[in-house]
Amino acid sequence: MTGGRVKGWCPGALKPMLSGDGLVVRLRPWLGRLTPDQVRGIAVLALRHGNGLIDLTARGNIQLRGIREEAHPALIEDLDALGLVDTDPVLEARRNLVLTPFWRMGEAIPRLASALETALGTPDAPALPAKFGFAIDCGPAPVLSAISADIRLEQGLGGALLCRADGAETGMIVAEDDAIPAMLDLARWFLGSGGAPEGRGRMKRHLASGASLPPAFLATQARKAASGTPKPGLFDQGALVGFAFGQLRAETLASLAELGPLRMTPWRMMMIEGAATLPEIPGLITRGDDPLLRVIACTGAPGCLQALQPTRDLARMLAPHIPEAGLLHVAGCVKGCAHPAAAPFTLVGTAAGFGFIRDGNAAAFPVVTGLRAEAASLAGLF
Ligand code: SF4
Incomplete structure (x- = not known):
């Protein structure tokens, strides 16, 4: 193996x-x-x-x-x-979906997720790029909007199921039985319209580059407003x-x-x-105001072969200094795996200490370089 x-x-x-x-x-x-x-x-x-x-x-x-x-x-x-x-790595890679954890047994969400997993495992399932994914997010308000996914199943404004391409504000209203076929049709359209040249590509980028969705996905309904990332605590x-x-x-x-x-x-x-x-x-x-929720850090050195600096001890040390609504991303290198998006504060490991980036991702241009991993000198940055 x-x-x-x-x-x-x-x-x-x-x-x-x-x-x-x-x-x-x-x-x-x-x-x-x-x-x-x-x-x-x-x-x-x-x-x-x-x-x-x-x-x-x-x-x-x-x-x-x-x-x-x-x-x-x-x-x-x-x-x-x-x-x-899974029975083989191809099927394992295809089963790329994330679902909201806010579902109950017997509801549509687990039925839909199960149907999508089954459909993605059939021989005629679309051969999508490795990072191309699906989100089943059809609770009362979407909770996965900030999570990477290319085709989303949410609720429309009226509460019906809405199949939406990532990057589009509107989508197609579907009955439960039609939801998974609609998601797969959209995936096939993505491939057929040139969304994945050389086997790579994402829906949002495809739409931003000018691809026009099939009319059925354009003309219907807007989605509900997204809710923020849930905090630790008790839920139904x-x-x-x-x-x-x-x-x-x-x-x-x-x-x-x-x-x-x-x-x-x-x-x-x-x-x-x-x-x-x-x-x-x-x-x-277990508390929503725990300072550790305000820091993100990848494995860093020595656990990651690409890392230029250790990350987690520094992030832990700096967590109490991050403002309540802030977020600090400590990355071991410019790849920024743990948080590819922009963060209010990023410290990125380089061969010569850390670079500091404001409102960017780990690959953005640092406003300060050569910083040492010391809480006393870094805390003033936030
Ligand atoms: S950001 Fe760099 S150091 Fe961190 S896990 Fe990714 S490759 Fe490794």
Whole structure:
């Protein structure tokens, strides 16, 4: 299996990525949901085959870090027994959807997500670029608007289902039975209209470059206004809890398994399904005003091979200095993987210390360079 190993973006379970601390094995739980047995199993495997560190990704996936190369085949076998592995890497890559965690059993959201997962796994599913994704976000107000996705299913102003291309303000009203075919039609239109030359491309860029959507997707209804990113706390569906930098230890995951099924989110938080109280487990963020929610940092050095600086200790140190509505992104290099969008404050690792960027992403031009990783000198920047 290690022959299939790739170094680059979009690691999956079957195509792991090599990082500074071993292989990174990414799992895409079906329906974005893990049963307690699966959660327990992942915790055991993270310790047995890896370094016990687990990441939550910005697409609602979960990844095991520090997997030893020779252990990868046994890990896949164990994950398969837990029902967590696709039959082949192509199908695994295609199943690129994120769904709102705010759904109830028996509602349309899980039915639609399940139908889309099935449709993307059929042989005639469109062969989309690796980063091209779908969002099922048809709760009362969209919560995934800030999350990367190319085709979105939301509610229109009147409450009906709305299929919308990312980058367009209007979409097509669809009945539940027609929603997934409409999403796939839009994906086929994207490919057929030249959206992915050389196998790469995104919907928003395609529309911005002048592509005109099929009339049915243009003329109908506007979407509802987006709501902001939810904060940790209690919701009708359960307890939403966060983790500093979206990382937790296997032992923490094992503790969560005792509380109920877990729903993944793209905000590096998890929803403990059905929980009526917030758990008191070390390492969890349960308050919406926790300063650690104001900092984002990638793995950095030494865990990432491309990193030019360590990131997380610095971000943790600076968190209390970030204004309440602010956001600091500490990136180990200009790739800025943890937050590709602009942030009010960014510190980017370079060979000569850190560069400071205001209102830009990690690749933007720094207004100050050569900064040392010291809270005393950096806190004055925010
Ligand atoms: S931003 Fe750079 S250092 Fe950070 S994870 Fe991405 S490649 Fe590694």
